[in-house]
Amino acid sequence: MPGVRSDLEALTRIPSVSLDSFDQRHVDDSARAVADLLRAEGMEVRIVQEGGRPAVVGHLPGPEGAPTVLLYAHHDVQPPGDEADWNTPMFEPTEIDGRLYARGIADDKAGVMAHVAALRAHGGKPPVGVTVFVEGEEEIASESLPTILERHGDSLRADAIVLADSQNWKIGVPALTTTLRGLVRVVVEVKALEHGVHSGMFGGAVPDGLTALARLLATLHDDEGNVAVAGLKSSEAADLDYPEEVLRAESGLAEGVQPIGSGSFLSRLWTKPSMTVIGIDAPSVAKAANLLTPVGRAKLSMRIHPAEVPGTAYELLKKHLEDNAPWGCQVSVTLDDEGPGFAADAQGPIYEEARAAFRDAWDGTDPVDIGVGGSIPFVASFAERFPDAAILVTGVEDPDTRAHAANESLHLAEFERVCLAEALLLERLGALPTGGTDG
Numbered sequence: 001m002p003g004v005r006s007d008l009e010a011l012t013r014i015p016s017v018s019l020d021s022f023d024q025r026h027v028d029d030s031a032r033a034v035a036d037l038l039r040a041e042g043m044e045v046r047i048v049q050e051g052g053r054p055a056v057v058g059h060l061p062g063p064e065g066a067p068t069v070l071l072y073a074h075h076d077v078q079p080p081g082d083e084a085d086w087n088t089p090m091f092e093p094t095e096i097d098g099r100l101y102a103r104g105i106a107d108d109k110a111g112v113m114a115h116v117a118a119l120r121a122h123g124g125k126p127p128v129g130v131t132v133f134v135e136g137e138e139e140i141a142s143e144s145l146p147t148i149l150e151r152h153g154d155s156l157r158a159d160a161i162v163l164a165d166s167q168n169w170k171i172g173v174p175a176l177t178t179t180l181r182g183l184v185r186v187v188v189e190v191k192a193l194e195h196g197v198h199s200g201m202f203g204g205a206v207p208d209g210l211t212a213l214a215r216l217l218a219t220l221h222d223d224e225g226n227v228a229v230a231g232l233k234s235s236e237a238a239d240l241d242y243p244e245e246v247l248r249a250e251s252g253l254a255e256g257v258q259p260i261g262s263g264s265f266l267s268r269l270w271t272k273p274s275m276t277v278i279g280i281d282a283p284s285v286a287k288a289a290n291l292l293t294p295v296g297r298a299k300l301s302m303r304i305h306p307a308e309v310p311g312t313a314y315e316l317l318k319k320h321l322e323d324n325a326p327w328g329c330q331v332s333v334t335l336d337d338e339g340p341g342f343a344a345d346a347q348g349p350i351y352e353e354a355r356a357a358f359r360d361a362w363d364g365t366d367p368v369d370i371g372v373g374g375s376i377p378f379v380a381s382f383a384e385r386f387p388d389a390a391i392l393v394t395g396v397e398d399p400d401t402r403a404h405a406a407n408e409s410l411h412l413a414e415f416e417r418v419c420l421a422e423a424l425l426l427e428r429l430g431a432l433p434t435g436g437t438d439g
């Protein structure tokens with residue numbers, strides 16, 4: 001671990017922010033540093049670039065007939081934000097009370113180093129074939145990843161895919177992320193009038209576009225706050241303890257405000273749809289005239305069940321909006337963006353071996369299955385490209401990591417368990433009987 005830690009610190013000192021406005025030479029440097037780390041483990045390494053940031057691919061063949069495992073992480077990081085918000089230097093790893101602080105140290109340089117550590121534990125001779133894929137643009141939505149997977153997919157094919165960029169449930173309790181919600185984003189326009197007219201002359205007899213829009217938006221939830229669009233998928237989430245006070249504290253819910261929806265909080269966050277109005281075009285309060293506004297327009301962000309097909313959810317939402325047009329107003333809906341969720345088939349021999357490896361690394365504590373309310377674009381990309389592989393979404397983060405925020409940190413003792421679990425996983429997968437790896 002001391003060697004793994006010092007390599008992690010060196011990697012973290014490279015400020016590899018992939019966002020356009022930052023110096024991209026650092027991203028190139030971090031790709032080269034990752035390539036060197038993989039080469040030192042005996043891997044055949046190349047840097048792949050398909051119109052985006054550089055990704056690093058390393059390969060080490062396993063024994064004849066052994067399964068192949070693909071290990072994913074990303075070497076780019078989020079912008080560090082305002083230096084004044086940090087308690088330690090932003091890119092100089094600093095240890096305080098068992099945690100190591102710096103931008104990117106957990107998300108996801110520790111993911112990179114967990115893969116390196118697992119290889120080191122096997123002294124360059126893992127019992128399975130190993131391909132390491134370290135992406136360079138996860139933090140800017142993995143735009144060229146589908147192209148990379150399409151053009152280089154054959155060299156990335158594997159029986160099991162470990163995507164190390166999520167989190168554990170809490171300190172001492174490991175987790176596998178088995179569901180992610182998908183996304184449908186639309187713009188809805190409500191037209192009441194051909195042009196704006198004086199509110200004193202016509203108000204009272206004809207509707208305005210903004211009031212009509214407000215009434216339409218009000219139909220999207222029932223009185224309890226559940227999404228009211230008929231036909232959307234929904235299910236129960238894993239039975240984990242997530243009390244209201246934790247939800248209130250983590251979300252910043254204002255005093256006296258009730259949570260919305262019904263069912264367990266985790267099902268509301270992970271396996272039920274959600275609907276949010278994220279923008280409205282309207283005259284500003286400061287510049288408002290005494291006018292009936294002809295058209296109201298809003299952007300809606302709908303999170304959908306992990307197994308819901310985005311196109312189906314979009315049609316259901318469109319129908320709901322059209323069917324609920326107030327006062328015969330003209331409603332038009334356009335799709336702005338969509339992305340599938342992810343629902344792992346979290347069973348079979350590979351998942352069993354993964355759970356056993358986690359249990360061993362955490363001194364007998366079983367891993368729990370967790371969901372994530374948002375989508376992680378690259379997970380869906382891998383699931384789509386490799387439908388037959390067992391996909392294991394693991395991670396080094398914990399509830400106090402603060403990925404993307406100031407004072408991001410890595411819990412060192414948990415990181416050691418993550419490295420151990422991954423080394424044990426390779427060993428266990430190598431021991432699976434031939435033909436027992438069907439994902």
Ligand SMILES: [Zn+2]
Binds near residue numbers: 107138
């Ligand atoms: Zn990440």
